[in-house]
Structure formats: structure tokens, C-alpha cells
Amino acid sequence: MANRIPESFIAEVRQKVNIVDVIGQYTQLVKRGRQWTGSCPFHDDRHPSLFVEENKQVFNCFSCGRSGSVFSFVMEKEGMSYPEAIISLAESVDMQVDSQFVADATPRIDPKTQAIFDLQAAAQRLYQHILQHTTSGETALHYLHDKRQLTDETIKQFGIGFVPDDNVLLQYAETQNISREIMLASDLFLSNDEGRLRDRFAGRVVWPIRSTNGQVVGFSGRTLDSKNSIKYMNSPESPFFNKGQILYNFDLAKGDIRKTGTAMIFEGFMDVISSEIAGRPAAVATMGTALTQDHVRQLTRLAKRILLVYDGDEAGQNAAKRSIHLIQAQKQDVDIGIVHLPDDLDPDEVRVQKGKEVLKQALDQNIQTPIAFLIQAARYNKNLSNQTQYLAFLGEAMTILQQATPVEQDMQLTRIANEFGTSKQALIEQLKQTPKRQSKETVNRTSQHFHQQSPQITDMEEPPLTxxxxxxxxxxxxxxxxxxxxxxxxxxxxxxxxxxxxxxxxxxxxxxxxxxxxxxxxxxxxxxxxxxxxxxxxxxxxxxxxxxxxxxxxxxxxxxxxxxxxxxxxxxxxxxxxxxxxxxxxxxxxxxxxxxxxxxxxxxxxxxxxxxxxxxxxxx
Missing domain, CATH: 1.10.860 (DNAb Helicase; Chain A)
Structure with a gap:
């Protein structure tokens, strides 16, 4: 397989990709003489054992023994084959990749899985055709045009469809002689007590969920029946549909994320689509679950900056807090911002009610630092005119500010002093007296940062041999x-x-x-x-x-x-x-x-x- 990629192409990738930049996405590297050092990302490396030679474009860990080129690093870290690593790195530096290279590098899929993927793709095409070209889809189309304010072009771009109540996909599968085993494994059907199958997403507008390479692997459906208590329904977890690993729209957004260096994380599919309409396409959404390490890993390979665009309610605030801590624990050098939307609306509501320009402006300008956001979140559900609750707020704020830079500490203390009439000097004294109460994540993060900044090396030119x-x-x-x-x-x-x-x-x-x-x-x-x-x-x-x-x-x-x-x-x-x-x-x-x-x-x-x-x- 590897021989099908010309050596000239591989050499060009090798020349354009810097191993320090690639490995630096996984661990913090520090220049020491002729080499870069850091904690090895392949194991629990308390003392920096990883050495990267930029002039020779090779790496070596003196602890676990892993070594090689930038290709072998990506192969080991991401579980890729040699051709896949070449193509992945080529795309990371915006090289034009021949589609045949991609086809040759794509791992062969077993026949059963391929049949499931084929059925998923056929379902998406069928659902979209029904939405846009049949009378069965008229009500759903009006809903998307009028209430969601989506154009036909946007509907087509995101592959949105509609599933009627007449088991249209079941009929299609039967005419194509698709086996019952494949139909059940696809999770596109439900089975009753008698074993009869019916379309899982009947009566719902559906958004296809695609893998990183654009393969449809599932759907999320919204009912149009106001009496249906189950408003949203997702495909169930399966070997090919894992919500902890999939980010909605990542396949379409990754080019813009790489280009801008920024990724925006939303809570809902329509929020992502609204961001695209507003001219900000580097947008993804989690699949109705919290942000995971896999999600962060995917995004930080391409982005140096992550913006969290969550709802303003308590659930959204809590989700943002968790996401901040997760990103900081996993990737210290990523710049995090939290977007504050007007009137506590969600992004889609901002676009529909106030217009796409207002949403675009908010995404560009209404960005808080993690410290500012956490202090703002500490106010939530507190009556700050009440002395007891105000003091409780100050206690939380001081703990948060201990993680801030001196400049941000000064800014936030000035803001609190001006807003509440408290002496700034008194606030400074309280900050000094506040005991540090670090979370386990923060302790681990600080310890890791110390080791990365202070490698135990006596000879900076040549690493110690073990x-x-x-x-x-x-x-x-x-x-x-x-x-x-x-x-x-x-x-x-x-x-x-x-x-x-x-x-x-x-x-x-x-x-x-x-x-x-x-x-x-x-x-x-x-x-x-x-x-x-x-x-x-x-x-x-x-x-x-x-x-x-x-x-x-x-x-x-x-x-x-x-x-x-x-x-x-x-x-x-x-x-x-x-x-x-x-x-x-x-x-x-x-x-x-x-x-x-x-x-x-x-x-x-x-x-x-x-x-x-x-x-x-x-x-x-």
C-alpha cells in the first residue's frame, strides 16, 4: 500500500512538516541546546524523557524507547498506517492530496461494516430527496424554511432530510435485498415484540452524523409532533457510532479550523449551522454528551484556540466549566475563550431573532477569558446585594483568581471594587489570605507543567543516557x-x-x-x-x-x-x-x-x- 504513494510526494511532506510542531501538539517542548525536550506523550513521564532533534527530524524517548520520524510518531500516537500518516500530515500543511492516495491508504473495511455504511449513506440520500422533492416532506420543509430560516442550499449542504411514517427506508432495504442482519446492525430500524421492523426516525427531521472522513454513521432526528415527549432522538451507540469520539460537522469544518487555528464548540446542530450561515464555519458540536478527551485531541491537532459557545442556562454554564478544566488538563498551551451571547439566547436563537450579523459579531467580539467566565459563573443564582451571598461569591472569586495572571487579577479586582464599592486594597488582602484550594486536575496540571519547564538534565547539548x-x-x-x-x-x-x-x-x-x-x-x-x-x-x-x-x-x-x-x-x-x-x-x-x-x-x-x-x- 505504501509503495503506491510516490517517494517524491513523501519527501515533500517530510520537507514541509516540522516534527517539533507536530509533537508539540501533544506535549510541551522546551529548547535545550541543539534539541527539544519534553514529557513523552506515550506514557506517564514524570521527568522529561523525550528528545526531538529538529535538524534531523527524529525523536527518541529514553524511558519507553519509542523513536523514529514524524511519520512513525503519528502512526504510533494515532494508530495510523504509514500511508495514512503521510496523508494526514500532508493535509495538515494544506498539500494537495491525490484522491487515489487516499483510496489506497484507507483501511479495508470488512463486508458487513461496508454494507452498513452503504445503507447509512443510502438512507441519507433518500431522506433528503423526500424532504426536498416530495409531498411527504412539505411540512418538514416549511418548518425548516419558516421557523429555522434555512435556505435550500443550506439544507443540501448539511444533508438534512425527513423520514415519513410509511416505513420508506424499510421498503427500500427490502427491494435491495439487504439482509435483516444488516438492517438491525445499522440501527436505522426498530423491532417490535413480534420481530417486525419499522423506520427508527419516522416522523422526524433528521441531521446526518458523519465520521471524520465524511462517512454517514448515524442520525439525529427532531419530531414535528408537539405531543411527542421525545423531542430529539439519536442513533444508539455502536461500534461505528461513538458519541464520545464523534464531533458533529468536524468533517466539513476541519479545513477552516486548520486555516484559522480556531475551533468553536457548540451544544446543538442548529447552532453549528447558524455559525456557518453567519460566516464562521469552523464550528462543531458534541453529540448530546459532555466534551471528552477524544474530542479535545481531535480539535487540538488542528487548533491552537478553542471557543466554547454554550447556552447561558445553568446546564450550559456547568458544561463550559467542565470543558475548561478538561482542555486545560489535556492541552495547556491552547488558548480558551468563552463566547457570551446576548440575552442568554442560544446561537441559533440569536441568528433567527436578531440576525446573522449580530451572531457573527458576538462570535468575534463577545469572548471572555476562562477566569472572567468562571468569576461571572460564580455569581449565578446569588443575590449579591445580600451580604452573606456576596461574601460567598468573593470566596469563590478569590480561589479562581489564584490561577490568574497578575494582570488579570488586577483587572478583575478593579471590576469587583468598582461594581460593589469594596476597597480594592481590601480585595487584594483577601486574595493574599485565601488558601489555595486546587482541584486534583489542577494539581496534576501544575506538576506536569513544572516537570516540563524544569527537565532534570545536566548537559543541555547531549541528553543523559540510560x-x-x-x-x-x-x-x-x-x-x-x-x-x-x-x-x-x-x-x-x-x-x-x-x-x-x-x-x-x-x-x-x-x-x-x-x-x-x-x-x-x-x-x-x-x-x-x-x-x-x-x-x-x-x-x-x-x-x-x-x-x-x-x-x-x-x-x-x-x-x-x-x-x-x-x-x-x-x-x-x-x-x-x-x-x-x-x-x-x-x-x-x-x-x-x-x-x-x-x-x-x-x-x-x-x-x-x-x-x-x-x-x-x-x-x-
């Missing part, structure tokens, strides 16, 4: 000299095809450690395909984490050394001559230990003599 890398660092003792020679020889092969040829032609040569023999073979294949060696590209070519970790360690130790002909001869001598001798010495030392335990003095004398002679020969 585990395998520490054992084989350039300062290791002579007992590890053989592996040092193997690593140095691998780097010489990388830098010079002539060295690779020389080693290949050396009779009887073989690396002591088999992983270096494998690397030698891979280097030979790679050099036949590429005119120049590129570390990140070679790691993508390998696609073996343990070998990538090894090649990075080699590059760190020997990458800056020049290839010297005399050094190559030394490496070969160490590997071909010294290594067998060292193996003999090790065997003799083990035999001497056994002789000592058995108190065999004659054997001990013989073995010791052999060991002394071998060491003399080695040191000549």
Missing part, C-alpha cells in the same frame, strides 16, 4: 570496546558507501551482535535506492522500533565523527580479532570461577596460565 544507551556510551570501558567498534563501523557505512563495500568484501567478516548484521543489510538496500542518506527517511524505511532506537544511539555517539581509513582498519581488527579473544577470556574466567568453587587447584592453575597467556597475546 539503559542500553548508557551501557554503550562513548565513555564506556574497554570491556564494551567491541560494540563501540560495531557502532562506529555502522556509522561509517552510512556515511560512505565505499566503506560498506570494503566491509562486504572482507573475507570472514561478521558482526558479533546480529542486530548490526541486519542493519548492515538494510543500509546496503537503502543506499541502492537513495542517493543521499537521511536519518528520518532511513528510520521510516526500517520501521522496527528496536532498530530505530539502536540507530539513534549510533548517530548520537558517532554521527559527528569523520570517516578515517585507519579507523576502519581498527574497527575491523577489534571485531574480527579482539572479539573472539574476548569471548575466549570470558569462557576461561567462567571456568576459573567453577574451579575455585570446586577447590580444584590443578585445574585452577592450568586455566589461570591460559588466561595470562591469552591476555599477553592480546596486549602485544
Amino acid at each position: 539503559g542500553d544507551d548508557a551501557a554503550f556510551s562513548s565513555n564506556q570501558q574497554s570491556t564494551n570496546q567491541i560494540e563501540q567498534a560495531e557502532r562506529a563501523l555502522i556509522m561509517a557505512m552510512i556515511k560512505s558507501p565505499q566503506v560498506l563495500e570494503q566491509v562486504s568484501d572482507t573475507t570472514g567478516f561478521a558482526f558479533v551482535h546480529p542486530e548490526y548484521q541486519l542493519l548492515m543489510m538494510l543500509i546496503a538496500i537503502y543506499q541502492k535506492q537513495q542517493a543521499h542518506f537521511d536519518l528520518a527517511q532511513f528510520m521510516d524505511f526500517i520501521q522496527k522500533p528496536e532498530l530505530n532506537q539502536r540507530i539513534l544511539a549510533i548517530d548520537r555517539t558517532f554521527g559527528d565523527l569523520a570517516v578515517e581509513p585507519g579507523a576502519i582498519s581498527d574497527y575491523l581488527r577489534i571485531i574480527m580479532h579482539d572479539a573472539p579473544v574476548e569471548a575466549q577470556i570470558k569462557t576461561l574466567q567462567q571456568a576459573i570461577d567453577v574451579a575455585k568453587q570446586q577447590h580444584d587447584d590443578n585445574k585452577l592453575l592450568q586455566l589461570t596460565t591460559e588466561l595470562i597467556n591469552i591476555k599477553k597475546q592480546r596486549n602485544k
Whole structure:
């Protein structure tokens, strides 16, 4: 599959995408000498173990061992294949992607799931046709035109439809010989006690719900019957419809989110549509559930700023509070804003009652910081002319202000002092005296931030080596000299095809450690395909984490050394001559230990003599 994407396209993606920018979306990176450091996003990393080399476009975690290029990072973090990672990164920098690349990179879907998706897509087309072109949809169409003030163009853009009461989808499925198993699995039908099926969304205007790539995976329906107590109905949770992972309109909005760097989160589908009508298309909505970590992850890959546009009622205020804490806990460097709408209307009501220009202005200008919003929310349901309730409000406000910058503290204290006639100096004193009452999320967030800002590194140019890398660092003792020679020889092969040829032609040569023999073979294949060696590209070519970790360690130790002909001869001598001798010495030392335990003095004398002679020969 990967071979179908031309190497020239992959090289262009590699050139346009900066690994620091990509990894920086998942963890805060700090420049330390030639490298960037941060907490590894693949595990609970209390001390920064992740190192990113911008000039070579590679990363490495000294704790969990993950390493590679920007492609392998995205593959590991997002569960993508190599072609999917290439396409995802290409789209992130607005490169034109051939549709055939996308088709080739798309994972093959099992026949049952594909049949379900086909039925979902057919249902959407059928429902929209009924709404716009049949008498059955006239009432629903009038409702959308008159009460919702939607044009036919907007209805078509968002795929809105209508489901009549005559089981039209069931009839369609039967004429297409779609099996009962697929119909039930699609969740587009309900079954009664006798096992008879009927259209789930009968009598409802429906909004299709699409996955990130635009596949219809479910519906949300609104009844037109005022007597129906179930006003809204969503498709039930299923393997392909997970409300905690799906954001309404994300497939259409992601281009604008990426372009503007801003994502707006709404509570309702019509709020999203109203934002589009008002000229602000970077809008998504949660599926009748709270914002989740998956939602935040999707958005912060594209956006550096998130605006929460929630209703002004108590439920909306509480949802905004939860969302603020969730985003801050997961992504500290994202700018958060909370949009305040006039008269506590929801966005759709603002557009319908006051016009799209008023909504556009509110989305652009009526933006509060999290601190300002939380202090405003602390007023909710309090009579601030009552001394007791006013003091309770001040207590909450002071706790909130402890998380604010000095400038915002000053602004908010000035506002409170002016509004209520309280001395600003008294407010400042109360703020100083207020004990810090951090939530668990805040404590974790602060701790993580401290570790990210204060990595435990003594040498800013080169990271501390642990585990395998520490054992084989350039300062290791002579007992590890053989592996040092193997690593140095691998780097010489990388830098010079002539060295690779020389080693290949050396009779009887073989690396002591088999992983270096494998690397030698891979280097030979790679050099036949590429005119120049590129570390990140070679790691993508390998696609073996343990070998990538090894090649990075080699590059760190020997990458800056020049290839010297005399050094190559030394490496070969160490590997071909010294290594067998060292193996003999090790065997003799083990035999001497056994002789000592058995108190065999004659054997001990013989073995010791052999060991002394071998060491003399080695040191000549």
C-alpha cells in the first residue's frame, strides 16, 4: 500500500512538516541546546524523557524507547498506517492530496461494516430527496424554511432530510435485498415484540452524523409532533457510532479550523449551522454528551484556540466549566475563550431573532477569558446585594483568581471594587489570605507543567543516557570496546558507501551482535535506492522500533565523527580479532570461577596460565 504513494510526494511532506510542531501538539517542548525536550506523550513521564532533534527530524524517548520520524510518531500516537500518516500530515500543511492516495491508504473495511455504511449513506440520500422533492416532506420543509430560516442550499449542504411514517427506508432495504442482519446492525430500524421492523426516525427531521472522513454513521432526528415527549432522538451507540469520539460537522469544518487555528464548540446542530450561515464555519458540536478527551485531541491537532459557545442556562454554564478544566488538563498551551451571547439566547436563537450579523459579531467580539467566565459563573443564582451571598461569591472569586495572571487579577479586582464599592486594597488582602484550594486536575496540571519547564538534565547539548544507551556510551570501558567498534563501523557505512563495500568484501567478516548484521543489510538496500542518506527517511524505511532506537544511539555517539581509513582498519581488527579473544577470556574466567568453587587447584592453575597467556597475546 505504501509503495503506491510516490517517494517524491513523501519527501515533500517530510520537507514541509516540522516534527517539533507536530509533537508539540501533544506535549510541551522546551529548547535545550541543539534539541527539544519534553514529557513523552506515550506514557506517564514524570521527568522529561523525550528528545526531538529538529535538524534531523527524529525523536527518541529514553524511558519507553519509542523513536523514529514524524511519520512513525503519528502512526504510533494515532494508530495510523504509514500511508495514512503521510496523508494526514500532508493535509495538515494544506498539500494537495491525490484522491487515489487516499483510496489506497484507507483501511479495508470488512463486508458487513461496508454494507452498513452503504445503507447509512443510502438512507441519507433518500431522506433528503423526500424532504426536498416530495409531498411527504412539505411540512418538514416549511418548518425548516419558516421557523429555522434555512435556505435550500443550506439544507443540501448539511444533508438534512425527513423520514415519513410509511416505513420508506424499510421498503427500500427490502427491494435491495439487504439482509435483516444488516438492517438491525445499522440501527436505522426498530423491532417490535413480534420481530417486525419499522423506520427508527419516522416522523422526524433528521441531521446526518458523519465520521471524520465524511462517512454517514448515524442520525439525529427532531419530531414535528408537539405531543411527542421525545423531542430529539439519536442513533444508539455502536461500534461505528461513538458519541464520545464523534464531533458533529468536524468533517466539513476541519479545513477552516486548520486555516484559522480556531475551533468553536457548540451544544446543538442548529447552532453549528447558524455559525456557518453567519460566516464562521469552523464550528462543531458534541453529540448530546459532555466534551471528552477524544474530542479535545481531535480539535487540538488542528487548533491552537478553542471557543466554547454554550447556552447561558445553568446546564450550559456547568458544561463550559467542565470543558475548561478538561482542555486545560489535556492541552495547556491552547488558548480558551468563552463566547457570551446576548440575552442568554442560544446561537441559533440569536441568528433567527436578531440576525446573522449580530451572531457573527458576538462570535468575534463577545469572548471572555476562562477566569472572567468562571468569576461571572460564580455569581449565578446569588443575590449579591445580600451580604452573606456576596461574601460567598468573593470566596469563590478569590480561589479562581489564584490561577490568574497578575494582570488579570488586577483587572478583575478593579471590576469587583468598582461594581460593589469594596476597597480594592481590601480585595487584594483577601486574595493574599485565601488558601489555595486546587482541584486534583489542577494539581496534576501544575506538576506536569513544572516537570516540563524544569527537565532534570545536566548537559543541555547531549541528553543523559540510560539503559542500553548508557551501557554503550562513548565513555564506556574497554570491556564494551567491541560494540563501540560495531557502532562506529555502522556509522561509517552510512556515511560512505565505499566503506560498506570494503566491509562486504572482507573475507570472514561478521558482526558479533546480529542486530548490526541486519542493519548492515538494510543500509546496503537503502543506499541502492537513495542517493543521499537521511536519518528520518532511513528510520521510516526500517520501521522496527528496536532498530530505530539502536540507530539513534549510533548517530548520537558517532554521527559527528569523520570517516578515517585507519579507523576502519581498527574497527575491523577489534571485531574480527579482539572479539573472539574476548569471548575466549570470558569462557576461561567462567571456568576459573567453577574451579575455585570446586577447590580444584590443578585445574585452577592450568586455566589461570591460559588466561595470562591469552591476555599477553592480546596486549602485544
